[in-house]
Amino acid sequence: MIQIDIEKLSEWHDLHHEKKLEKRYLTLKQIQPFLSGLDNLFKLNKIGESFEGRDIYELIFGAGTTSVFLWTQMHGNESTGTRAFFDLIKFFTEPGEHKWLADHILKECTVYCIPILNPDGAEAYTRVNAQGIDLNRDVLEVKAPESKLLQEMLKKINPQYCFNLHDQRTIFSVAPGHTTATMSFLAPSVDQDRTLTEGRKETMRVIASINEVIQQVIPGRIGRYTDEFYPTATGDNFQKMGHNTILIESGHSKGDYKRKESRRATFLALLEGLRYIGQKDKQIDHSKYFTIPGNEKKYLDIIVKNSMIAGKKSDFGILYIEKLQDGVIVFDPSIDQIGDLTDFNADKIIDGEGLDFVNENDVENWTKNRFN
Numbered sequence: 001m002i003q004i005d006i007e008k009l010s011e012w013h014d015l016h017h018e019k020k021l022e023k024r025y026l027t028l029k030q031i032q033p034f035l036s037g038l039d040n041l042f043k044l045n046k047i048g049e050s051f052e053g054r055d056i057y058e059l060i061f062g063a064g065t066t067s068v069f070l071w072t073q074m075h076g077n078e079s080t081g082t083r084a085f086f087d088l089i090k091f092f093t094e095p096g097e098h099k100w101l102a103d104h105i106l107k108e109c110t111v112y113c114i115p116i117l118n119p120d121g122a123e124a125y126t127r128v129n130a131q132g133i134d135l136n137r138d139v140l141e142v143k144a145p146e147s148k149l150l151q152e153m154l155k156k157i158n159p160q161y162c163f164n165l166h167d168q169r170t171i172f173s174v175a176p177g178h179t180t181a182t183m184s185f186l187a188p189s190v191d192q193d194r195t196l197t198e199g200r201k202e203t204m205r206v207i208a209s210i211n212e213v214i215q216q217v218i219p220g221r222i223g224r225y226t227d228e229f230y231p232t233a234t235g236d237n238f239q240k241m242g243h244n245t246i247l248i249e250s251g252h253s254k255g256d257y258k259r260k261e262s263r264r265a266t267f268l269a270l271l272e273g274l275r276y277i278g279q280k281d282k283q284i285d286h287s288k289y290f291t292i293p294g295n296e297k298k299y300l301d302i303i304v305k306n307s308m309i310a311g312k313k314s315d316f317g318i319l320y321i322e323k324l325q326d327g328v329i330v331f332d333p334s335i336d337q338i339g340d341l342t343d344f345n346a347d348k349i350i351d352g353e354g355l356d357f358v359n360e361n362d363v364e365n366w367t368k369n370r371f372n
């Protein structure tokens, strides 16, 4: 079995990633120059339009018999996957000493990609599309034109594997120590009983192989999403239809509000995932998937310890709510919880001894003044 050199690939990413795409706020306009300047390794087609008439494209590369379908930013404000995707595109055009890896994937797989499935949500920096629809919960009703396109493509490609790329919130953590869940994965269930079908095991194998590799760059910071069955979720339904669907959630690392680290980890995860999918003998044991610790919600942006609130000693935890303001993302500090937060972790932990608040409103006002 051929192995990737994770250190050298990380180094490749540090040096050569797409440096014009560093910001979290990422719209169709910003990726268009990259789409029109593609190397002839890639085929580009316009496949349709969003609700507000923005273009949606498919980009195809590789000539292999295993078909893979990948889409990014189905939630408009989750751009880390798109940025990692353009790093991947750059990798195939200038792989340097990793040419064997690029050649292996191009020979074994044909990869169909939709970069930014939800361009209206990307523009408005919202999770939902312009109709207010969550595309990841629209798989049965298909009310959004973007969902319709996704399903038409699925039918046309009939992929063996899918990659569904998302960003997860800062609150997700991994035990022990409640460190950030810098990356999380899910092999979605196909029914309420979470049956281990052969297809689902295949999905688990891909994730297990990715986990082994990226544990080397973000040790202990990889989580596994709950596999509770969501009847209206895209991944669950695609998996049920026989397309092995890998959910990737790029998350937070301490102090890394641009998500540079999870972008690199997502890039590495995609490369290892494609390498593994292209490998003829798939040896890895699917049960290794279950060694990835479950995601928990024990991480906050800021914790203030030991303050007095309405006469009671209490901690409080703050999460930044991201908002688009004049084309820039601002982080608005908001109270997420009040109580005993001993069992939580945060980017910043502050001693609030001596702070005395009349009520929760008072806490909220103090927070806005102090951290804005």
Ligand SMILES: [Zn+2]
Pocket (backbone or CB within 6 Å): 075, 078, 165, 166, 167
């Ligand atoms: Zn999402």
